[in-house]
């Protein structure tokens with residue numbers, strides 16, 4: 405088998421275990437160079453923690469990988485396409501069909517019950533209301549939230565609300581789940597429970613999880629940790645980029 409190329413190339417059999425392949429990512433906000441040339445591969449099924457100091461570029465990187473922001477330079481190969489070069493409509497379609505998102509605050513729609521919040525992405529994806537409700541109900545049940553599904557977000561504890569957000573992100577069975585400080589607003593017990601539920605649900609759904617966190621305990625749950633400093637990858641904890649623990653792919 406040939407080795408994976410260090411340059412961006414469409415996914416192929418030789419890169420079967422690399423789900424997303426980012427090269428040379430740069431992005432500036434005015435004079436702030438948030439990303440200064442990031443290379444990163446994400447392997448199918450892995451839990452990848454992205455850590456680093458405040459302001460180092462973690463959230464910006466997550467948004468670029470997920471096709472929310474367009475980089476000034478570089479490529480994000482996913483499914484044979486360069487996400488970074490897609491137009492907004494194509495990126496929106498890709499996000500809806502393939503990715504899930506969990507953020508720290510304000511992610512649930514306040515006027516909708518937990519069940520309706522989780523049903524919504526399925527309805528947007530064209531699933532029938534009956535089927536969407538069934539799936540949302542099952543996902544909430546799996547996260548231990550069955551008895552809370554009729555409640556509004558304000559009637560839930562912080563940890564319960566985050567688990568509803570986990571359910572909403574996972575209900576569409578995304579290939580990649582992007583989470584930005586998903587437990588940052590919770591106390592340590594709720595953070596641990598939420599992270600445990602997130603990992604269990606992501607593994608059950610065979611989703612890849614990319615999680616930005618300040619919390620070393622949360623990073624300890626991950627298969628791999630990448631530290632970002634000043635917009636660059638400063639450490640990829642022992643696993644070479646593009647390499648699976650059991651794989652043969654190497655990019656450098």
Ligand SMILES: Nc1ncnc2c1ncn2[C@@H]1O[C@H](COP(=O)(O)OP(=O)(O)OP(=O)(O)O)[C@@H](O)[C@H]1O
Pocket residue numbers: 433436437438456457458459460461462463464465618
């Ligand atoms: N929309 C924006 N406009 C201007 N500057 C921005 C914007 N978003 C991020 N930045 C700047 O880019 C840099 C990287 O920000 P980013 O949010 O990616 O860091 P971070 O590592 O996620 O930080 P934190 O851990 O504090 O959330 C910071 O200097 C930040 O101020």
